[in-house]
Amino acid sequence: MSTPLEASAGRLPRQIPYIIGNEACERFSFYGMRNILVQFLTSSILLAYLPEAERAGMAKDVFHSFVIGVYFFPLLGGWLSDRYFGKYNTVLWFSLIYCAGHACLAVFEGDRTGFYSGLFLIALGSGGIKPLVVSFVGDQFDQSNKGKAKIVFDAFYWTINFGSFFASLLMPLILKKFGAAWAFGIPGILMFIATFIFWLGRKQYVNVPPDNADPDSFMRVVLSALRTQRSGEARPGYLVAVAGVVLAVAMLLGWALTATGLVSGIWPESFGFVITACLSLGALIAFGGWGASLQLERARGLHPDAAVDSVRAVLRILIVFALVTPFWSLFDQKASTWVLQGKEMVMPHDAWWWPSWLVSEAGQLQALNPAMVMLLIPFNNLVLYPWLRRLGFEPTPLRRMGWGIAFSGLAWIVAGVLQLWMDGGDAVSLAWQILPYALLTFGEILVSATALEFAYSQATQAMKGVIMAFWYLTSTFGGLWVLLTNAGVRNETVTAHIASTGLSENAFLMFFFAGFAFVAALAFALYARRYPMQDNYRVA
Incomplete structure (x- = not known):
């Protein structure tokens, strides 16, 4: 060696x-x-x-x-x-x-x-x-x-x-x-x-050949737990998982019948295939995971204890990931909602420091995100985190992620205030968008980079691939929240409520998403307090 x-x-x-x-x-x-x-x-x-x-x-x-x-x-x-x-x-x-x-x-x-x-x-x-x-x-x-x-x-x-x-x-x-x-x-x-x-x-x-022969993979352990019967005992987890399958199929069927015009009123017409498919996938994961957790001990004996414990760790991590999905609903809108807002703002060509020779479109401000990422990560590691430790506050992965979600909410509060300023009829400089971009990027570093570190440490070697697949799905469900919100504002009752607040639709939605992030951050903090941390780094 x-x-x-x-x-x-x-x-x-x-x-x-x-x-x-x-x-x-x-x-x-x-x-x-x-x-x-x-x-x-x-x-x-x-x-x-x-x-x-x-x-x-x-x-x-x-x-x-x-x-x-x-x-x-x-x-x-x-x-x-x-x-x-x-x-x-x-x-x-x-x-x-x-x-x-x-x-x-x-x-x-x-x-x-x-x-x-x-x-x-x-x-x-x-x-x-x-x-x-x-x-x-x-x-x-x-x-x-x-x-x-x-x-x-x-x-x-x-x-x-x-x-x-x-x-x-x-x-x-x-x-x-x-x-x-x-x-x-x-x-x-x-x-x-x-x-x-x-x-x-x-x-x-170097090409490692495909290998799908693992008898103790995540799905095989889950299926063993759900299928195994014990004499004289009910199977609550199995019933929960079946309920998830039935719900998923019912949603897809409702969409199909509505889309084809065969039946009306059984599924919202504004929920297209993408929304329906994501909701169905969410039902399968949520009910399947819940059901598996109820009966996971039944997989012992059929699979090694280490494999069963690994699946238990993945199911706990899934709850953390679910609470992160609201962050992505805010983050990905920097390329949609914020670009549209920026197009209504004034390009600050008269500012001496503004690079007018290069930046002349609102969409170019998205370049701030990767630029700030490259600056903030070394700043956090070399300055911020050591300073917090000297103050007696340990920036653990879960704490960083929770604060990251909260900072994304703060970014949207600032964006909402800018929208109110614009709605009042004032000409607002595009330069003001730098502030919400900075806050959102800081939140991204706390959430995204930290989540990979967290998931790696919590998942055993055999489950790290499964964890990465579920991590990518957090962005999928973040997009789902945006589509659901957009579908909601097409409802006359919802638009009437927004109008009654005195806010424009854009401003209302910005504050709504900020509130969504703050609620998610609070739920994340409550769950993090009782999360049993693991250490699955490889022994040297």
């Missing part, structure tokens, strides 16, 4: 630059198209069939439906990779789908069917590779050079934010000056380059 010194002195795998190059181009392509999507839709002919007042709401629906897909399809990519094709083949094939989606956006900028098909393909391709690339990097290391892995993972993090920064800064300008074909075409070209770079390294990669 190699010593730590020998491991850290090992050579960096020669194939790593191919993966890093792929990631840099892919992230630029993704954020390049994602961050101009709402501003393109609001002014495109794709939504010309709607009254002008409804276009912004529909653009937000399309955007958040897309985000939901991006964070749902990791389930499919991970399953195909683990069971059938391995990481390299799965990443390559999903990348080709990804390229096809970009091509659709560029070619069908004026055709709804073609454009939305492109968004679906990008969601499928981007989501399909999302859970695989980082673990594929890990596969390239062994005991002789594992000390170099941290360098590569740090490079990955900076690459993601580097690509996001320049894509957010440049693509709104391309959209404004050269039109949608170029604005969506350039990210497509970058994705093609990303795929080509990844393919170039094919003969050098």
Whole structure:
């Protein structure tokens, strides 16, 4: 066995630059198209069939439906990779789908069917590779050079934010000056380059074969717990899980009957397929997890105690993740609601410090997020956290996550105040949006970066892949809350209530989401107080 010194002195795998190059181009392509999507839709002919007042709401629906897909399809990519094709083949094939989606956006900028098909393909391709690339990097290391892995993972993090920064800064300008074909075409070209770079390294990669033969996987332990009968004992967990399946099927059936016009009134017409599918998935996870927790001890004897305890840990983590979903409903709206708000603000060209030569579109302010991330993470680690410890306050992962959710709520309070200022008829400088962006980014660091650290420490080695799949779903359900809210404000009773408050719809919703975050932060804090912390880091 190699010593730590020998491991850290090992050579960096020669194939790593191919993966890093792929990631840099892919992230630029993704954020390049994602961050101009709402501003393109609001002014495109794709939504010309709607009254002008409804276009912004529909653009937000399309955007958040897309985000939901991006964070749902990791389930499919991970399953195909683990069971059938391995990481390299799965990443390559999903990348080709990804390229096809970009091509659709560029070619069908004026055709709804073609454009939305492109968004679906990008969601499928981007989501399909999302859970695989980082673990594929890990596969390239062994005991002789594992000390170099941290360098590569740090490079990955900076690459993601580097690509996001320049894509957010440049693509709104391309959209404004050269039109949608170029604005969506350039990210497509970058994705093609990303795929080509990844393919170039094919003969050098370490390819771990797929292995789905684990008899003690998460799903197998859960199914054993639910199915096992004991003489003279009821099966409450099984009944709860079955109730979740029945509820999920009933919602999908209600949507289908309503959508086809066969039956009316059994399912809200404003709840389209995406909302219904997400609600159904939520019912399966919530009731299935609850049912499994009630009968989990029945899996002992059929599976090792360690496997059963690991599943118990995952079920506890799922509650933490569920309480994080409101954060994502606020965070992802920086690319939709905040962009729309920024378009109504005044560009501060008269300010001496404003870079007018570069920043001339409200959507470009999204570049603040990755820029601040790269600055705030070292600030937190080197300055803020040590200072808090000197004051006697230990910033544990759960405390950081709870405060992160609260800071996101504070960001939306500031955004709501800016909206009130605008609603009063004043010309408000876009520079004021820097403050909510800073607060939201600070919250993101406390939640997102910390959650991965928390989940890694709580989940056993065998369950870390399952945890990552559930983590991606937190963004899916964050998008669901936004779609449900948008559907709600189309109800006459809800709009009448908003009008009775004296607030504009935009201001009301900003304060509503802030309140949503504060309630979630409080619930998170209450649950965190009784959460039994684990330590599942690998023994050296």
